[in-house]
Amino acid sequence: MLSREDNELLTRVGPGTPMGALLRCFWQPFAMSSELPHADSDPIRVRLLGEDLVAFRDSNGAVGLLQNNCPHRGASLFFGRNEEGGLRCVYHGWKFGADGTCLDMPNEPAESDFRAKVRAVAYPVEDRGGVLWAYLGPAPAPNLPELEWTRVPESHRYVSKRIQFCSFLQNVEGEVDSSHVSFLHSKQNSLADSAGIKADPGSQLPDYMARDRAPRFFVLPTEYGMMIGARRDAEVDSYYWRITQFLMPSYTMIPSPVGAPLSFTGATPIDDERMMGFTVTWHPDRPLATNEVAQIESWLGVHTEVDSRTFIPLRNRDNDYLVDRSLQRSKRSxxxxxxxxxxxxxVQEGMGPICDRTIEHLGSADLAVIATRRRMLDAVGALSERGEVPYEARNAEAYRVRSAALVLPRSVEWNVGAADALLATR
Ligand code: FES
Ligand SMILES: [Fe+2]
Structure with missing residues (x-):
């Protein structure tokens, strides 16, 4: 469990909060690149870390991310005219560039220099990996993390975005918690089979997960966050290891069998009680196969079918995720x-928008959850008490890693035996 104070500390992300300050040291994925499909396309509303913003792609293709309220008298720039290299507020015509520069102030006398004194709050944006990333922290912005999926051709990856109605921390904790897989997700393959989807080997849950449902957890700190090893018995002389990566501040990679497409999830706080989830499937060496894309779009895996405008999942909390009790009784699910x-x-949204962690009972299977919180709390403390910027935030190259699920001899240390499988090659 956590104290009420620590739970508050970890989940409050708005401007001026300690966790908000930590998250602002890192790039945050906030939209699909396709949401701003071309130069001068329609602006979109963005709410990020409790701040209301507007994103637009200017005439040169550069993306601006401005505070929603016009610096003149606060009209929403969402209604602005995106034209000729900037976003023009429709209230009095002030116009701003992607970097926040005021380009035009047509309701002031031509000889006035007031324009030079006004700037819109603007955050740096990068467009990489099919995703728009924002940096809301103090200048200068660090390099973008060199995640492998952002370095492969577009044909090698599949990216999806969803809105989740809970704190980002509930998603991060779910991703690092490898023990729930033997329960919550234990029968999804039988659903895939009955739906006529030929699951590729990469998506088959190995028998080991069903045979040994009480994995032992091991955690190793790394230069980007930490590595979590969940060890299950395999054969008499071997263990089945599922190695999950936690990458600061809120990215995770759940394991895939070696050689199969890989998996990433980024949890970006919209505010304290909502998040955007970016899930990526990629193969480092080849385009995703037609059957792999078809399987993703069966929406039985880690990508979910969403409303194309709102990104809210179609099976969601308002319709109880279309739970089918007879299917549940049938033992196929x-x-x-x-x-x-x-x-x-x-399970993540069912905890409520901010899980009350003061009432939990954490066991040894929760080691990774505990370690993740500890890592974040230490980083929050170092930043807020001593002004130490987390070194992960300035260590873009360290993010070139993968997760892996593999069988290793019992005599081999997991991080040594899996070392090659855990290194990104792109
Ligand atoms: S409020 Fe935007 S130009 Fe006046
Ligand atoms: Fe899960």
Missing amino acids: YTGIRGIREEDLA
């Missing part, structure tokens, strides 16, 4: 909910 992501949503 542990939950009666279709889709691994929807199962995760049901």
Whole structure:
């Protein structure tokens, strides 16, 4: 469990909060690149870390991310005219560039230099990996983390975005908690089979997960966050290891069998009680195969089917994720909910918008959850008490890692035996 104070500390992310300050040291994925499809396309509303913003792509293709309220008298720039290299407020015509410069102030006398004194609050944006990233922290911005999926051709990856109605921390904790897989997700393959989807080997839950449902957890700190090893018995002389990566501040990679497409999730806080989830499947060496994309778009895995405008999952808390109790009784599904992501949503959102961690009872299977919180609390403390910027935030190259699920001899240390499988090659 956590004290009420620590729970507050970890989950309050707005301007001026300690966790908000920590998160602002890192780049945050905040939209699909396709939400701003071309130069001068329609602006979009963005709420990020409790701040209301507007994003637009200017005439040269550069993306601006401005505070929603016009610096003149506060009209929403969402209604602005995106034209000729800037976003023009429709109230009195002031116009701002992607970097916040005021480019035009047509309701002031031509000889006035007032324009030079006004700037819109603007945050740096990068467009990489099919995703728009924002940096809301103190200048200068660090380099973008060199995540492998952002370095492969577009054909090698599949990216999806969803809105989740809970604190980002509930998603991060779910991703690092490898022990729930033997329960919550234990029957999804039988659903995939019955839906006529030929699951590729990469998506088959190995028998080991069902045979040994009480994994031992091991945690190793790394230069980017930490590595979590969940060890299950395999054969008499081997263990089945599922190695999950936690990358500061809120990215995770859940394991795939070596050689199969890999998996990433980023949890970006919208505010204290909502988040955007970016899930990526990629293969470092080849385009995703047609059957792999078809499987993703069966929406039975970690990607979820969303409303194309709002990004709210179609199976969601308002319709109880379309839980089918007869399916649950049939033993073909542990939950009666279709889709691994929807199962995760049901438990993560079901905790309430901010989980009350003062009432938990954490056991040895929760080691990774405990360690993740500790890592974040230490980083929050170092920044707020001593002004120490987390070194991960300035260590972009360290993010070139993968997760892996593999069988290793019992005599081999997991981080040594898996070392090659955990290194990104792109
Ligand atoms: S409020 Fe935007 S130009 Fe006046
Ligand atoms: Fe899960």
